[in-house]
Amino acid sequence: MKRARVLHNNVELDISIDTDNRLLDADGVELNEQDVTWLCPVKEPGTIFALGLNYADHASELSFAPPTEPLVFLKGANTLTGHKQNAYRPDNIEFQHYECELVAVIGKAGKNISREDAMEHIQGYTVCNDFAIRDFLENYYRPNLRVKSRDSLCPIGPWIIDREDVGDISNLALTTHVNGELTQSGTTADMIFDLPFLIEYLSEIMTLQPGDMIATGTPKGLKDMQPGDVVVCEIEKVGALQTHIVSEQQFYGDQY
Amino acid sequence: MNRHSIVKGKLICVALNDSEQLSAMQQEFSEAPYKAPPTQPVLYFKPHNTWNTQAATIDWPSTGGPLYVGASLAVVVATKCTRVSAEQALEYVAGFSILHDFSLQEKSYYRPDIKGKCLDGTAPLGAKVTPIDQVSDLSALSVITEVNGELASEFPLSQMQRSVPELISSISYIMTLEPGDVIAVGFKGERILLNKGDKVCSAIAGVTELSNQVAG
Numbered sequence: 001m002k003r004a005r006v007l008h009n010n011v012e013l014d015i016s017i018d019t020d021n022r023l024l025d026a027d028g029v030e031l032n033e034q035d036v037t038w039l040c041p042v043k044e045p046g047t048i049f050a051l052g053l054n055y056a057d058h059a060s061e062l063s064f065a066p067p068t069e070p071l072v073f074l075k076g077a078n079t080l081t082g083h084k085q086n087a088y089r090p091d092n093i094e095f096q097h098y099e100c101e102l103v104a105v106i107g108k109a110g111k112n113i114s115r116e117d118a119m120e121h122i123q124g125y126t127v128c129n130d131f132a133i134r135d136f137l138e139n140y141y142r143p144n145l146r147v148k149s150r151d152s153l154c155p156i157g158p159w160i161i162d163r164e165d166v167g168d169i170s171n172l173a174l175t176t177h178v179n180g181e182l183t184q185s186g187t188t189a190d191m192i193f194d195l196p197f198l199i200e201y202l203s204e205i206m207t208l209q210p211g212d213m214i215a216t217g218t219p220k221g222l223k224d225m226q227p228g229d230v231v232v233c234e235i236e237k238v239g240a241l242q243t244h245i246v247s248e249q250q251f252y253g254d255q256y
Numbered sequence: 257m258n259r260h261s262i263v264k265g266k267l268i269c270v271a272l273n274d275s276e277q278l279s280a281m282q283q284e285f286s287e288a289p290y291k292a293p294p295t296q297p298v299l300y301f302k303p304h305n306t307w308n309t310q311a312a313t314i315d316w317p318s319t320g321g322p323l324y325v326g327a328s329l330a331v332v333v334a335t336k337c338t339r340v341s342a343e344q345a346l347e348y349v350a351g352f353s354i355l356h357d358f359s360l361q362e363k364s365y366y367r368p369d370i371k372g373k374c375l376d377g378t379a380p381l382g383a384k385v386t387p388i389d390q391v392s393d394l395s396a397l398s399v400i401t402e403v404n405g406e407l408a409s410e411f412p413l414s415q416m417q418r419s420v421p422e423l424i425s426s427i428s429y430i431m432t433l434e435p436g437d438v439i440a441v442g443f444k445g446e447r448i449l450l451n452k453g454d455k456v457c458s459a460i461a462g463v464t465e466l467s468n469q470v471a472g
Contacts (some may be wrong), residue, residue: 047303049370073368074301076266078431111376138289140272141368145299146430151338204318206305206374255338 004159006036038082041160046211048075050130054217055190061220070193076149083158084212087243088251096225098232099130100137100176104195105160106212110203118199124160127241129233155243158204166237173236187221262381263307264436272298275417277445289366297426308380314358316452316471323450324442325457327401332385333409337433345424353382354458356442381465390448394441401458
């Protein structure tokens with residue numbers, strides 16, 4: 001089952017998406033996609049974990065040796081926005097890039113979860129685009145919040161697909177297209193620390209809760225983004241997440 | 257999990273906001289891996305699982321410790337706040353409380369310290385919010401921490417490298433602040449080493465206080 005959340009006639013709805021890609025409300029009534037605004041599919045976002053340098057080819061692209069321990073950072077829920085929504089390019093920067101990532105959504109709480117039991121704690125999967133602004137990197141808690149916790153810069157969705165419906169996640173194709181052109185192509189097979197490892201690692205530190213999300217990192221293939229660009233991050237069997245880049249002024253409007 | 261009623265959304269902490277600590281570490285911060293002193297506020301989140309309350313007992317780390325604590329003035333956001341100037345920043349504040357950040361020893365500021373700062377229940381916040389109109393001059397106040405009744409730390413708020421309005425402004429240009437978001441604006445650079453069973457009480461005279469005990 002694919003589950004999503006949308007705004008329809010100014011009401012937030014929990015919907016499902018059937019095998020014919022029809023959008024169905026709780027009563028099974030079909031909604032026209034043109035009439036909905038996609039929201040973050042996680043209703044009450046918990047802690048958002050993200051992985052840095054978790055694909056060997058991406059680490060070498062950034063001139064880093066692959067880590068021997070996961071590089072985990074946290075993101076605020078202010079970063080989340082839905083499928084087909086706007087994300088902004090900050091003013092006066094040189095380099096903003098997308099990061100297409102497989103996200104596991106936790107469905108069952110746990111502490112000290114073993115690698116063997118880890119997958120039972122995942123409700124399902126979604127896709128995020130964990131944008132980074134490289135100009136704002138500083139060597140304090142790197143990647144720092146100014147780089148990774150900005151409004152709208154972690155689009156997520158379109159939906160959560162149940163774990164059982166995806167099955168094996170160890171070799172899923174992962175692609176990004178910018179304005180229709182393929183700019184990033186990889187596979188989850190190249191992930192350094194896999195989800196069972198990450199769930200064991202994180203839950204040894206802290207209790208994981210339903211609504212927590214783990215964004216598992218991105219492979220090689222960075223490209224600068226400009227207002228007007230349309231970015232699609234896609235993961236095989238999970239979904240394709242589309243984002244529209246706008247300027248900071250367009251995004252904030254009256255608050256600019 | 258002991259969910260706190262004051263924090264609704266984000267709990268943001270500001271590290272390295274003690275001007276004395278910053279000047280003492282200038283040399284270290286000009287070397288690798290830092291290469292240059294910070295030009296922006298150094299921020300970290302205390303996530304949902306860390307939120308805790310006045311009088312809560314703090315678990316001893318399963319890794320065996322050692323455990324440290326720092327105390328900070330906590331600013332509670334009243335209204336949605338995006339891209340505000342320092343001059344306007346206090347208009348978005350409901351009031352003040354106090355936060356204890358229990359954590360493992362921080363040996364480096366280079367990478368996010370998930371292992372040290374995200375242990376369950378390690379971010380207790382005072383029981384009440386003192387409305388902003390009852391606090392006249394923040395820079396005249398100090399955060400005082402006692403361990404087992406003895407003075408362990410004193411941090412005058414005038415010693416903060418960046419003021420509360422400056423921090424709210426800077427943060428609001430990164431992330432929209434929402435009602436119930438909390439910012440712990442500054443800790444004394446030197447955190448306090450604790451033992452099992454220690455009673456930690458922090459106070460900002462006339463504003464707020466907070467007591468917690470480390471599990472025995």
